[in-house]
Amino acid sequence: MGPSGVGKSTFINNYLGRDAARVTHDYSTCTRTVTAFPDSIPDDWLPSPKKRLVLVDTPGFFGGDGSDLDALQRISNWLRPKNIGDGYDRPERHLTGIIYLHDMTQKRMVRETQMSFDLFQKICGPDSCPKTFLVKTQWPRPPDAQSLIRSIDLDNTFFKQMTEAGARSLDLRDDVTERDVVKSVFEKDVANSIILHLQRELREGKTIPATDAGKELRRCLMELLMYSDPSSQREQVAVIKKTIKQLSADPSMRSRIKTWVRQRF
Numbered sequence: 001m002g003p004s005g006v007g008k009s010t011f012i013n014n015y016l017g018r019d020a021a022r023v024t025h026d027y028s029t030c031t032r033t034v035t036a037f038p039d040s041i042p043d044d045w046l047p048s049p050k051k052r053l054v055l056v057d058t059p060g061f062f063g064g065d066g067s068d069l070d071a072l073q074r075i076s077n078w079l080r081p082k083n084i085g086d087g088y089d090r091p092e093r094h095l096t097g098i099i100y101l102h103d104m105t106q107k108r109m110v111r112e113t114q115m116s117f118d119l120f121q122k123i124c125g126p127d128s129c130p131k132t133f134l135v136k137t138q139w140p141r142p143p144d145a146q147s148l149i150r151s152i153d154l155d156n157t158f159f160k161q162m163t164e165a166g167a168r169s170l171d172l173r174d175d176v177t178e179r180d181v182v183k184s185v186f187e188k189d190v191a192n193s194i195i196l197h198l199q200r201e202l203r204e205g206k207t208i209p210a211t212d213a214g215k216e217l218r219r220c221l222m223e224l225l226m227y228s229d230p231s232s233q234r235e236q237v238a239v240i241k242k243t244i245k246q247l248s249a250d251p252s253m254r255s256r257i258k259t260w261v262r263q264r265f
Contacts, residue, residue, distance in 0.1 A: 001120055001123075002060060002100055002120075003060050003061065003062065003063075003113050003116040003117075004059075004060030004061065004062065004063030004116075005060065005103075006101045006102065006103045006137070006138075007101055007138060008021075008057055008058065009021035009022060009023045009057055010023055011099070011135075011137070011172075011181075012057055012178075014177070015039075015055060015178040015179055015182055016055075021035065021057050032067065032071075032074075033074055034056060034057070034058050034059070034075055035056070036054050036055070036057075037054065037055045037056070037057065038052055038053070038054045039053050040052060041186075042179075042183075045186055048186065048190060049190060050096065050190050055182070056078070058071075059074060061112075061119055061217075062112040062115055062116055062220070062224070068217060068243060069208075069217065069246055069247065072217055073208055076198060076211075078093065079092060079093050079196060079198060079199050080092040080093070080202045080203070081093075092195070092199055092202075093199075094193030094194070095193055095195075096131070096185060096186070096194075097133060097186075097188055097190075097194075098128060098132045098133065098194075099132075099135055099181060100117075100134050101135050101137050102134065102135065102136050102137065102154065102158075103137065104137060104138050104139045104140075104151070105138050105140075107146070109158065111224070115220040115224075117158065118216055118220070119213060119217055119220060121162065122198075122212040122216040123196060123213045124196050124198075125196060125197025125198075125200070125212075126197075127197070128194050128196055128197070129163075129167040130166035130188070131166075131185070131188050131189075132162060132166075132167040132168070133167070133170055133181060133184060133185060134162065134163070134167055134168070134170070135169075136170070136171050137172040139171070139173040143174075154169070155169050170184065197212065197213075198211055198213050201213075208247075209246070209247045209248065214247055218247040218248070221240050221243055222244060224240055225240045225241065228240065
């Protein structure tokens with residue numbers, strides 16, 4: 001997981017050694033669906049209680065195309081598939097580990113990156129931290145002094161809450177490869193899978209707007225709306241307002257948000 005354009009699909013391709021996941025090189029969101037890429041477990045990782053390895057590519061958030069609610073819905077549907085009436089029971093997915101990618105070319109923490117990370121934490125929940133890997137990617141070659149300083153700063157601020165709860169921070173650079181990162185996941189007690197916080201909420205019967213992730217997405221979009229320029233970003237503002245309305249889970253909340261939007265715009 002990670003923000004739009006951080007290199008999730010590239011990570012998967014580099015691990016597999018082939019162009020399996022579609023990659024784009026502009027700022028628009030490339031991955032729009034949740035896609036699983038199965039692979040065999042390397043011989044030197046055996047014996048393993050798992051029969052196969054599956055890497056899952058997920059859409060990012062806040063890529064500017066207005067698909068944030070769709071992305072959250074697709075992730076939810078993949079984690080806890082719905083019964084479509086075809087006679088097949090589709091149990092919720094159990095995960096071995098979570099890899100979150102952070103772009104080291106960012107010289108400062110932009111709003112969308114912070115929002116993406118906040119939403120990621122709401123999706124996963126604190127209980128998932130011991131099996132979460134926060135991977136810093138897209139390093140300059142060779143790493144310069146400023147990048148190394150930013151890396152330390154990330155661990156001491158941005159990632160601190162999760163690492164203190166058991167998450168592990170890794171640098172994808174030098175002789176550390178995607179294979180090494182995935183192997184680190186396998187070394188973290190693969191016999192015991194994890195259920196994400198979002199899955200537990202869906203199991204309780206909550207709708208997407210009523211989940212912590214849905215509420216966080218609404219908060220983030222309201223913040224984006226606050227800093228948007230209606231005159232030059234008319235289409236984007238319209239999409240954000242529409243999504244906020246869809247995320248208004250109850251009539252009282254919908255009324256308050258409608259009043260706020262009317263006063264702001």
